[in-house]
Amino acid sequence: SNTIPHEEGMDNTLNLLKEGYRYILNRRRNYNSNVFETRILGKKAICMGGKEAVELFYHLEKFKREGAAPNRVKQTLFGKKAIQTVDGANHQHRKEKFMSLMSPDNLNRLKRILKQEWRTAAKHWEQLEQIIFYEEVQKLLCKTACEWAGVPVAEDELERLTNDLVAMYESPAAIGPNHWKGRHARNRVEKWVAELVEKVRNEQIQPSENTALYTFTSMRNLDGVLLDKETVAVEVINILRPIVAISIFINFTLLALHNHPEEREKLVSDDGKYAHMFIQEVRRYYPFFPFVVARVKQDFIWNNYKFEENTLTFLDLYGTNHDPEIWDKPDLFHPQRFSEWKGSPFEFIPQGGGDYVMGHRCAGEWVTIEIMKESLDFLLNSLEYEIPEQDLSYSMTSIPSIPHSKIVLKMIKIRE
Numbered sequence: 278s279n280t281i282p283h284e285e286g287m288d289n290t291l292n293l294l295k296e297g298y299r300y301i302l303n304r305r306r307n308y309n310s311n312v313f314e315t316r317i318l319g320k321k322a323i324c325m326g327g328k329e330a331v332e333l334f335y336h337l338e339k340f341k342r343e344g345a346a347p348n349r350v351k352q353t354l355f356g357k358k359a360i361q362t363v364d365g366a367n368h369q370h371r372k373e374k375f376m377s378l379m380s381p382d383n384l385n386r387l388k389r390i391l392k393q394e395w396r397t398a399a400k401h402w403e404q405l406e407q408i409i410f411y412e413e414v415q416k417l418l419c420k421t422a423c424e425w426a427g428v429p430v431a432e433d434e435l436e437r438l439t440n441d442l443v444a445m446y447e448s449p450a451a452i453g454p455n456h457w458k459g460r461h462a463r464n465r466v467e468k469w470v471a472e473l474v475e476k477v478r479n480e481q482i483q484p485s486e487n488t489a490l491y492t493f494t495s496m497r498n499l500d501g502v503l504l505d506k507e508t509v510a511v512e513v514i515n516i517l518r519p520i521v522a523i524s525i526f527i528n529f530t531l532l533a534l535h536n537h538p539e540e541r542e543k544l545v546s547d548d549g550k551y552a553h554m555f556i557q558e559v560r561r562y563y564p565f566f567p568f569v570v571a572r573v574k575q576d577f578i579w580n581n582y583k584f585e586e587n588t589l590t591f592l593d594l595y596g597t598n599h600d601p602e603i604w605d606k607p608d609l610f611h612p613q614r615f616s617e618w619k620g621s622p623f624e625f626i627p628q629g630g631g632d633y634v635m636g637h638r639c640a641g642e643w644v645t646i647e648i649m650k651e652s653l654d655f656l657l658n659s660l661e662y663e664i665p666e667q668d669l670s671y672s673m674t675s676i677p678s679i680p681h682s683k684i685v686l687k688m689i690k691i692r693e
């Protein structure tokens with residue numbers, strides 16, 4: 278065994294930062310191997326991508342999440358004791374609570390709230406010279422998320438909360454002050470939500486049963502004990518923060534409409550099928566979540582290579598979504614490709630792969646798709662706008678990547 282290619286060098290973190298979303302894919306190509314070994318942040322690490330690697334990564338006996346996430350990610354993006362860091366029966370138990378929020382009824386409630394917020398926001402934009410689309414969408418999603426999750430937020434707290442939730446997902450890979458902004462933001466929001474949990478437990482506020490605030494406040498661990506209020510806060514934030522992060526996909530949706538004007542006609546004369554394919558292609562094509570990390574749970578051999586217990590392992594999400602063995606002309610934006618797609622849980626993985634309840638696949642994938650569809654519909658059918666000259670390019674190395682201008686829009690009008 279042990280025939281796996283090794284990247285040379287004492288530490289390759291710099292290469293990872295320089296090549297960003299394409300780091301793993303570039304090496305898989307050069308080494309002609311879907312798995313290779315390297316050193317990241319001073320430690321031996323395995324990187325892998327492609328369908329077989331995804332299957333392996335989500336095998337419950339082969340990998341674990343305990344001790345996998347770096348501190349800088351836990352202190353910004355995830356939070357301590359978050360579901361992302363839990364394994365086995367405890368994970369499944371908590372994941373069931375997350376998935377119980379994703380019923381068709383509850384997703385419809387979310388869409389109704391969102392529709393209203395798009396209208397309210399657009400009425401305001403009509404009064405303005407121009408808007409920065411990324412920032413405006415963050416705010417409207419934050420309002421939507423809070424209402425859906427049962428989190429009461431005053432109008433004058435909304436901007437602060439939005440900025441804090443954004444800082445949490447923008448900061449994990451940042452350095453210096455931009456990274457610390459994320460840590461402070463997390464501390465502030467966790468404290469605020471933990472106070473709300475206390476108010477729910479004292480019956481000072483009564484969120485309805487189908488909300489995240491109610492669900493996590495009242496859930497019990499497998500030992501029958503209520504979650505501590507800090508952990509409830511972490512999991513409620515695990516609903517609020519990523520909903521605000523959908524602003525990135527919505528920006529890329531608008532960019533895709535702009536860069537592929539021929540798509541607009543196909544979408545307008547559509548019964549919903551093409552819109553679904555379009556949204557899937559936005560999630561496949563544009564860079565967002567680059568990779569996920571786990572540790573080898575126990576020694577095993579795979580394709581002749583020995584995986585040693587505890588080795589940090591990166592699964593390439595972006596590269597698997599752009600893998601030429603899976604996708605025909607992967608670097609082409611082509612929604613139609615999804616008309617033939619069979620729906621394997623191991624090939625199309627913008628939000629992770631495998632099973633929702635047993636594994637760590639994103640709990641909010643349906644929320645994301647529904648919010649993107651509703652937003653696409655509003656952009657296409659209810660909004661008029663102009664896109665002035667600006668830098669709409671985006672980086673393949675900043676994580677997360679956002680169009681550089683954050684998309685300035687002018688001459689906004691609601692179509693009645």
Ligand code: HEM
Nearest residue numbers: 360361516519520522523566569628629637638639640641
């Ligand atoms: C996990 C991506 C939106 C809640 C994940 C994972 C990824 C991801 C890559 C990790 C998969 C893994 O570790 O194997 C995204 C992207 C989103 C998004 C790109 C677009 C904005 C959402 C939304 C929610 C959500 C809207 C909630 C409403 C979660 C939760 C987990 C998770 C709770 C942890 C699941 C677990 O550990 O079992 N997401 N997500 N995400 N996501 Fe999302």
